[in-house]
Structure formats: structure tokens, C-alpha cells
Amino acid sequence: MSESRDVHINIPVLTRVEGEGALELDVVNGEIERLNLRIFEPPRLFEKFIEGYECNQVIDMVARICGICPVAYQMSAVQAFERLFGFEEPDWLRAMRRAMYCGEWLQSHALHIHLLAAPDFLGFDSAIAMARDYPDAVKRGLNLQTLGNDLIALFGGRSVHPVGVRVGGFYRAPREEEVAPILQRLRDALPATEALVAWTAGLDFPDDEQAFISVALSHPKEYAVGRGNLISGQGLETDISFYESFFHEHQMPYSTALHATLDGRPYLTGPLARINLNFHQLPKPVRDVMETCGIHFPSHNMFHSIVARAIELHFAVFEAVALLERYQVPQSSYIEVPPQEGNAFGCTEAPRGFLWHRYDVDQQGIIRFARIVPPTSQNQGRIEEDVRHSLEKLGLNASDEAIRLRAEQVIRNYDPCISCATHFLKLDINRR
Amino acid sequence: MNGQKPKLAVHKFSSCDGCQLALLNLGETLLQLPELVEIVHFAEAGPNAPDATVDIALVEGSISTPEDVHRIRMVREKSRVLVTIGACATAGGLQALANFADRDAWMSAIYPNPELIDTLRTSSAISGHVRVDCELHGCPVSSRQVVSALRELLNGVMPREETQPVCVECKRRGVICTLVSKGEPCMGPVTLSGCGALCPAAGRGCYGCYGPAERVNDPSLSNRFVDLGLDRQASARRFHFIANQAPAFKAAGSRLKDESHE
Numbered sequence: 001m002s003e004s005r006d007v008h009i010n011i012p013v014l015t016r017v018e019g020e021g022a023l024e025l026d027v028v029n030g031e032i033e034r035l036n037l038r039i040f041e042p043p044r045l046f047e048k049f050i051e052g053y054e055c056n057q058v059i060d061m062v063a064r065i066c067g068i069c070p071v072a073y074q075m076s077a078v079q080a081f082e083r084l085f086g087f088e089e090p091d092w093l094r095a096m097r098r099a100m101y102c103g104e105w106l107q108s109h110a111l112h113i114h115l116l117a118a119p120d121f122l123g124f125d126s127a128i129a130m131a132r133d134y135p136d137a138v139k140r141g142l143n144l145q146t147l148g149n150d151l152i153a154l155f156g157g158r159s160v161h162p163v164g165v166r167v168g169g170f171y172r173a174p175r176e177e178e179v180a181p182i183l184q185r186l187r188d189a190l191p192a193t194e195a196l197v198a199w200t201a202g203l204d205f206p207d208d209e210q211a212f213i214s215v216a217l218s219h220p221k222e223y224a225v226g227r228g229n230l231i232s233g234q235g236l237e238t239d240i241s242f243y244e245s246f247f248h249e250h251q252m253p254y255s256t257a258l259h260a261t262l263d264g265r266p267y268l269t270g271p272l273a274r275i276n277l278n279f280h281q282l283p284k285p286v287r288d289v290m291e292t293c294g295i296h297f298p299s300h301n302m303f304h305s306i307v308a309r310a311i312e313l314h315f316a317v318f319e320a321v322a323l324l325e326r327y328q329v330p331q332s333s334y335i336e337v338p339p340q341e342g343n344a345f346g347c348t349e350a351p352r353g354f355l356w357h358r359y360d361v362d363q364q365g366i367i368r369f370a371r372i373v374p375p376t377s378q379n380q381g382r383i384e385e386d387v388r389h390s391l392e393k394l395g396l397n398a399s400d401e402a403i404r405l406r407a408e409q410v411i412r413n414y415d416p417c418i419s420c421a422t423h424f425l426k427l428d429i430n431r432r
Numbered sequence: 433m434n435g436q437k438p439k440l441a442v443h444k445f446s447s448c449d450g451c452q453l454a455l456l457n458l459g460e461t462l463l464q465l466p467e468l469v470e471i472v473h474f475a476e477a478g479p480n481a482p483d484a485t486v487d488i489a490l491v492e493g494s495i496s497t498p499e500d501v502h503r504i505r506m507v508r509e510k511s512r513v514l515v516t517i518g519a520c521a522t523a524g525g526l527q528a529l530a531n532f533a534d535r536d537a538w539m540s541a542i543y544p545n546p547e548l549i550d551t552l553r554t555s556s557a558i559s560g561h562v563r564v565d566c567e568l569h570g571c572p573v574s575s576r577q578v579v580s581a582l583r584e585l586l587n588g589v590m591p592r593e594e595t596q597p598v599c600v601e602c603k604r605r606g607v608i609c610t611l612v613s614k615g616e617p618c619m620g621p622v623t624l625s626g627c628g629a630l631c632p633a634a635g636r637g638c639y640g641c642y643g644p645a646e647r648v649n650d651p652s653l654s655n656r657f658v659d660l661g662l663d664r665q666a667s668a669r670r671f672h673f674i675a676n677q678a679p680a681f682k683a684a685g686s687r688l689k690d691e692s693h694e
Contacts, residue, residue, distance in 0.1 A: 043549060044446060044496075044527035048538040053669055060639060064526045064674075067450020067572060107457075115456060115477060126478025128471065131463050139460055146459035157634040158627075159457065160450040160572045161641070164634055172635030251544050333635070 023387070023407055027396050035388050037380060037411065047370040055081045055339060055365045056166050062357075062372065063161045068111070071104035071152060072350030074165045075226055076357040080346030081167050084361060087337045092330045093169050094226075099323040100155040100164070101225050101348070102316040107148025107159060108351035109271070109313040112415045113200065114141025117306050120409040121203045137199065140192050144313065147185055151320060154182050169334025176329060183324045186317050193314040194289050200310040201293040205303040210389055212300065212382060213262060214273035217349050223281040223315065224274070226348045231277060232262065240347035243356050249373065259381045260373060266381030269353030270414065271308040272299065283322075286315045302386055305413045339365025350375055352415040376416045383414050438487035438586060441473035443507050445493030445500050446527060446555060450572040451518035452476055452492055458575055468586060485510045488585055490578070494520040494528065496555040508562035513585055516558045517578060519571035523643055524677035526571070528555040531677065557677065566591050569624050571641035571674045577626060594626045597645040598638050601629040610637045617657045619670055622648040622680070643675035650684035664692030 026034040046065055050058050059077050063070035075097060082089065089097070114137070115127040124130040131138040149159035154174050156162020164170045215236070219228035230246075231237045238246060250259045261267070275290075276298035282290060290297060295307045344359040353375025360369035390410045391403060398406075442452055455462065456477060465471065472484045482503075489511035495504060508514055516522050524531070530538060531554045539546035558564055568577050568591070581591040598620035602609065610618040610632045618637030620629070624645045631638045650671065657667045671685035 043539070043542065043551060044525075044555070045530045045535075045538050045542060046527070048541060049527070049529035049533065054666070057639075057669065057673070061526060061673075064448050064450075064571065067448040067453050070448075070450070111456065119478065124478075128463065128466055128477065135463075138463065142459045142462060145457065149457055157630045158572075158574070160453050163631050163636065163639075166636070 023411065025387075025391075025403075025407065030396055032388055032391065032396070035384055037384050037387070047372055050367050050370050053367055055359075055361065055367070058359070058367055058370075059165055059167070060161070060163070065372070065374070067160050068108055069104060069350045069352070069355075070161050071101055071156070071165075072348055072355050074162070075101060075348045076346040076350075076355045077359070078165050078167060078346070079227065079348060080344035080357050080359050081339075081361070081365075082337065083346065084342050084344035084359075085167070085337045085340050087168060087335070090330075090335075092328070095323045095326065096155060096170065096173075097165075098226055099320050100152060100162075102320040102323070103148045103151030103154070103159075105148070105225070105316040105351050106151065106313055106320070107145045108415075109309045109316070110141050110145035110148060112351075113196070113306055113309055113313070114138055114145070116415070117309075117412050118200075118203075120405075120412060121306070140196065144189060144192065144196070144317075147182075147189055148316075151182055151186070154178060166334055168337040169332070171333065173329050173333035174327075176327065179324055179327045183321065183327070186321045186324065189317050190314075190321070193310075193317045197289050197293050197307065197310045197314050200307045201295045203306065205295075205301060206390075206393075208301050208303055208390060208393060210300055210302065210386065212302075212385075213265060213267040214276045214298075215262060215267045215269050215354070215378075216274040216277045217347060217354055218278055223278055223283075223319075224349060228347075230347065230354070232267065233277060236262070240356065241343075241345040243345070243347070243373070244358075247373075247378075249377065260378040261381060266385050267378065268302075268382050269375050269378050270305065271312050271351075272302065272305045273353070274349060275299075275308040275311060282311070282315055283318055286311065286318050289314055302390075302410065302413045305415075309415070339363065352376065353378060376414075379414045379416065383411055383416065386410055386413075437468070437470045439472045439484065440469040440582075441482070441484065441486040441489045441507075441511065442471075442475075442477075443473070443482065443489060443491045443493075443503075444475065445491065445504070445521070445558075446496040447493030447518065447520045447525065449476065449492070451521075451570075451578075454517065454573050454575045454578040458579070461579075468582070482507075483510065487512045488582065489514045491516050491521050491558055492518055494525045494555040495552070495558065495561055496527070497551050499550070501552075501561060504558060504561050513565045514558075514562070515566045515568060515581060515585070515591075516564050517568045517573045519569065519641060519643060519674050520555075521558045522567045522569055522678075523675040524555045524557050526674050526676070528677040529672065531555060532672070555677075567593065569594070569642045569675075570626055574627070594624050594642075595646040596625045597621055597647075598623045598625050598627065598629055598632070598642070601625045601627070602632050605629050605633060607632045611656065615660055617660055617662055617667075617670065619653075621645075621653055622650060622684075639673060640670065640681065641674040643678045644680035648680040648684065650680070650687070654684070654688055664688045668692065 022038045024036040059074050062073040062077050119130050152159040156164035214233045217224035217228035218231040290311050341363045346357040356373040358371040387410050394406050473481045519525050584591045610616050616637045619640035620638040623640045624642040626642050654667045668685045668688035671681045
């Protein structure tokens with residue numbers, strides 16, 4: 001084989017990612033000349049058409065940005081409105097929203113680990129093909145995914161675009177006899193989730209240490225899911241309302257998703273970033289599972305994302321058990337909260353990274369302006385940087401097929417959710 | 433279909449991916465699906481052969497780019513039965529709200545260089561572009577809807593389409609009427625059933641995510657909304673929502689908007 005060669009690889013449709021994306025790569029004289037992760041999800045203009053709608057309608061609308069993480073969209077939106085309106089969640093409500101969010105982490109992480117990522121590590125095209133050789137692992141994943149969906153539906157009626165969340169609470173509180181069977185199933189699932197951590201930690205990982213910046217929410221009282229300040233591994237700590245002062249979005253000519261940067265550099269958001277920054281806040285038993293799994297955290301090997309995701313899946317079940325064990329039917333499932341005029345900011349940790357919302361609301365509670373920054377656009381710059389690094393490490397003399405497989409696997413480490421490609425960049429816009 | 437298993441494709445256009453989850457969320461049942469059909473194209477799950485000839489194509493998402501128009505024609509040619517799933521595919525989706533606005537102005541408000549992105553001026557239903565054999569409504573469609581439609585098609589019959597409103601499901605489930613007893617605006621009287629009265633059972637009014645029922649008496653319902661304290665604009669927002677391009681909802685919302693300007 002010659003020392004250097006020209007490689008032109010075009011992966012027209014990335015499979016096993018949510019939404020649609022493609023990768024274009026040109027290697028000339030042994031060096032990467034061009035590397036574009038092209039997201040071609042057509043722009044849906046969410047931020048514009050929610051203008052003129054009511055807060056509670058917007059909670060139902062933004063869910064439609066992503067069928068895989070609708071709870072995250074609803075929770076970031078409701079947090080924004082409630083912060084603006086001066087409403088503080090009572091303990092019951094905070095606990096039950098966190099339990100519902102655990103359901104989304106559980107279903108999304110189980111889906112990603114088993115149906116989307118694991119086939120890469122074990123050499124299959126799909127989980128259905130993988131099920132023939134690994135039936136128990138695939139079934140475990142599908143059952144955990146179902147349990148997560150059922151936990152969401154406990155509070156939201158259904159798992160995709162649930163209908164339970166509103167400003168001031170939930171439309172309805174579940175009855176104790178609805179909670180009890182889910183709680184039992186969650187308890188029963190704990191050993192399987194522990195086994196899952198060990199199973200992912202036993203996969204074969206490329207040696208791939210990289211320097212990158214992790215960014216996540218952090219809260220003094222808990223492993224952050226639905227509230228907190230934004231922190232980075234480099235010492236940033238800020239209230240979420242100052243997000244726009246630190247982070248910037250750019251349009252790339254080849255993609256409909258905007259790229260975000262912190263101090264001009266790409267950064268990582270998602271399970272590995274959260275574990276790296278907040279692992280000390282995992283409950284002791286979950287931390288023990290993490291510390292004995294054989295992979296050391298914090299980690300700067302992006303392939304360890306699947307282990308981080310499994311640890312968070314285990315955490316989600318552990319946490320949901322703890323929260324639901326204290327379940328009591330409240331006197332009222334919500335409190336009427338009158339709207340106030342102003343700028344509303346919300347930020348929560350979606351399964352694949354933090355999800356930041358801003359809404360400008362008028363006195364009647366009607367949205368006049370919106371900006372939504374989903375995790376996939378934040379990770380896009382980091383993904384390109386990582387693919388470049390990983391392919392150079394793999395060696396650009398590898399076969400086209402090996403390069404293609406490695407690039408796909410690297411991209412899937414980020415669990416990109418490309419449906420979210422709908423963004424706002426310019427703030428000086430015409431307002432209707 | 434003797435001998436060989438029927439072939440299934442799942443295609444995605446502009447959407448949130450939520451309707452494909454009707455299959456991916458099946459749990460262990462998902463593993464039985466290959467016993468019934470050969471899944472030849474389902475990019476989110478792995479199999480990727482968009483050009484393959486199939487017996488049944490499930491289509492998610494709306495048409496919003498020039499490339500989509502070509503692709504859906506190709507899908508039609510290659511598919512014996514084409515089933516659209518969800519509000520995007522059957523009615524253009526929530527994102528079709530942009531059809532009511534100046535799309536170019538919106539694009540340039542969001543993207544610094546909108547000319548780099550090639551889109552149509554509208555987001556529209558699949559049936560506006562090619563012949564559709566069967567439509568499954570909902571935002572999202574449920575696993576039950578998709579699996580029963582597949583079962584029926586595999587048995588050689590066309591799935592029976594829903595026609596009744598959500599009210600019928602409330603009565604069947606014994607859910608107390610949200611509109612009459614609780615006095616909350618509810619789209620149930622004009623919305624297609626199929627969800628099992630999800631929202632009224634969850635303590636809130638239906639917001640119409642399954643689209644219009646066979647008969648829609650929108651003047652009567654919007655008068656009732658006015659009695660309950662909604663102005664014409666607020667009523668219009670309830671029709672111009674998830675299924676805003678479904679003809680009955682589109683007309684009702686536009687009429688209310690016109691009236692509010694009078």
C-alpha cells in the first residue's frame with residue numbers, strides 16, 4: 001500500500017441515529033482536507049411558529065421537536081415559564097417531575113445502548129440482527145426501554161408527546177394503585193441495570209484519549225437533571241439565564257443544524273460530560289457500581305460514553321425507586337399560576353445533553369420570541385473534531401470500509417438526535 | 433406472498449421521529465416483527481435500502497424540500513401499499529404552521545445564510561404528492577394502530593379508518609365530560625378518535641392531535657369556547673395546532689381569525 005492515498009467517503013444516510021444526517025470526508029495526500037457532518041433534516045422553524053401561542057400550548061408544541069426526548073423539551077419549557085412567573089415547585093411536584101424525567105433517561109438510554117450503539121461494538125448492522133446471537137442482552141434492553149416508557153406514561157398518559165405537564169404542576173396526579181406496579185417493576189429491574197453497566201464496561205474499546213471540554217448542569221443538592229447552573233470542566237459556572245453571554249451559535253454551509261461553541265471552541269454535552277463533572281453526586285450505591293465496573297471516570301475516551309449512559313440508566317432506575325417510594329397523592333396536582341411579562345429561561349439535561357430555552361412572554365402569557373438550543377447542535381462541532389481525531393488515530397491508510405465504520409461509530413457515541421435541527425441565531429429579528 | 437415474507441420499508445420525511453417509535457417502542461414484540469415481515473429499509477433501526485421494492489411502506493413526516501418530492505415519488509413507485517403514519521404525513525404536521533406565514537422572512541430570521549438551505553414554501557401531507565392507500569392519524573400514532581394496520585394488511589384487508597370523534601371514546605371509557613362538566617375548552621367533539629380519550633382521561637381538554645373527525649361542527653364548538661371565556665384568536669389557535677392543514681381545521685381556524693379582525 002502506498003504511503004498516502006486519496007479517499008473520498010460519502011456516507012449518504014447515517015443509520016441508527018435519530019433523524020437524518022450524512023458525513024462527507026475528503027482525504028488528500030494522507031491528510032483530511034474536508035470533513036463535514038451534514039445534517040439535512042429540513043428546517044421546521046419551530047422557534048418562529050410558536051410565537052403567538054400560549055405557554056401551556058407551547059409545552060405541547062415543543063415536545064414535537066423530538067419524539068425521542070419530548071419530556072426534556074416540556075421540562076425546559078415549563079421551567080422557563082415558572083421561573084418567570086415566580087412559581088417555585090412544591091416538593092411533591094419537583095420529585096415527580098424528576099421521576100418522569102428518569103423515565104425518559106431510562107427509555108432513551110436503553111434505546112441508544114441496545115438498538116443504536118451496541119451493534120457497532122459487536123459487529124452487527126442492527127439490534128434485530130444482533131438479537132440472534134445476543135437474545136438476552138437485546139431483550140433486557142427492550143424491557144428497560146418499555147419500563148422507561150411506562151414511567152413516562154404514568155405521569156403523561158403516553159411516552160411519545162406525553163400530555164401531563166402544565167405550568168404549575170401536572171394536569172392529573174396518578175393514583176397510588178397506578179404507581180405501585182411501576183415501582184415494583186423498577187425495583188425488580190435494578191439488578192438488570194447493574195448488570196448492564198458491567199456488560200457495557202466489558203465491550204472492546206479503542207484506546208482514544210482526547211482533550212475536550214465537558215459542559216453540564218450542576219446542582220448542589222443532587223445529580224443534576226431538571227435544574228442547576230451551567231458548569232464546565234474549565235471552571236465556568238453561570239446561571240442559565242447568562243447562557244447567551246458565554247455560548248455562541250454559527251451556521252455551517254452544509255448543515256441545517258447550527259454549531260455552538262464556548263469561548264470559540266467546541267464542547268461536549270451529554271452523559272459522559274455529566275458523569276465527568278458530577279459523578280461525585282451519584283447516590284452511593286450507584287457510585288459503587290461505577291467504581292467497580294472497570295472503566296475509570298472521569299474519562300476522556302468518547303467510546304466510554306456507552307458506559308456513562310449505562311451508569312445513568314442505572315441511576316435513573318435507582319432514583320425513580322427512591323422518589324416513588326415516597327409517593328403520595330397531593331391535594332391538587334397543580335396550582336393556577338398567573339402569567340407575567342418578561343424573558344423566560346429554562347435549561348434541563350435531556351438524555352443526550354443540556355437543552356436550553358428562552359421565551360419572551362407578554363402579559364397575557366403569549367410567546368413573542370423563542371430561542372431553543374438543543375444538545376445535538378451543541379455537540380456537532382465536537383463530533384467533527386472527534387471524527388477527525390479518531391480517523392487520524394485509526395490511520396488514514398485503513399480501508400474505506402474500516403474508515404466508514406469507525407466514523408459512524410464515533411458519531412453514534414454522541415447519540416445525535418438530528419430531528420432537533422431547528423435553531424435561532426440572530427436575535428435582532430422582526431417581531432410580529 | 434407465498435413462500436417469501438412480505439417486505440416492509442419505513443421511510444422518514446420532515447418529522448420528529450416519534451411515529452417510527454410506534455415500532456421501536458414495541459419492546460420484545462419488536463423481535464417478533466421479523467417473523468411476519470422482512471424489514472428491508474428502516475434507517476433509524478439499521479436496515480438501509482431506500483430504493484428497494486416492498487409490499488408495505490410506512491411513511492412518516494411531511495414534504496418540505498424539492499428532494500422530498502422526488503423521493504416520495506420513488507417510494508410510491510417501489511411500494512405496493514403505501515401507509516402514511518402520523519400528523520406530519522397525513523396533514524403536514526405542526527411545522528405546517530409556517531405555511532400561514534412569510535416563510536422567507538422566517539428563514540432569514542433563523543439562518544444567517546438562508547440561501548444555503550433548499551426548502552419548499554410549504555410543509556404538506558404525503559397525499560398532496562402521491563396516491564396514499566391508507567392513513568393512520570395521530571401525533572404520534574400509537575403502537576396499537578401501527579401493529580393492527582400491519583396485521584390487517586398482511587391478512588389482505590385494508591385497515592378500517594376511524595371516523596368517530598373522541599367524545600365516543602370518553603363515553604366508552606366512562607370519562608366525565610371535560611367540556612360540559614368541567615367547563616374546559618375541549619377539541620374532543622371535532623377530533624378523530626383513536627387515542628382512547630387520552631387527554632380527557634388525563635384531566636385536560638383534547639387538543640386535537642388526531643386531526644378532524646368525519647363531521648366537524650366548528651361554529652358550534654367555537655361559540656361554546658367563547659362562552660367559556662376564549663376570544664376568537666384563542667379559539668383559532670386550537671384549530672391551527674397539530675393538524676392545522678387538515679382541511680376542516682384549517683378552514684375553522686382561518687374563519688375564526690377573520691372574525692377576530694372584523
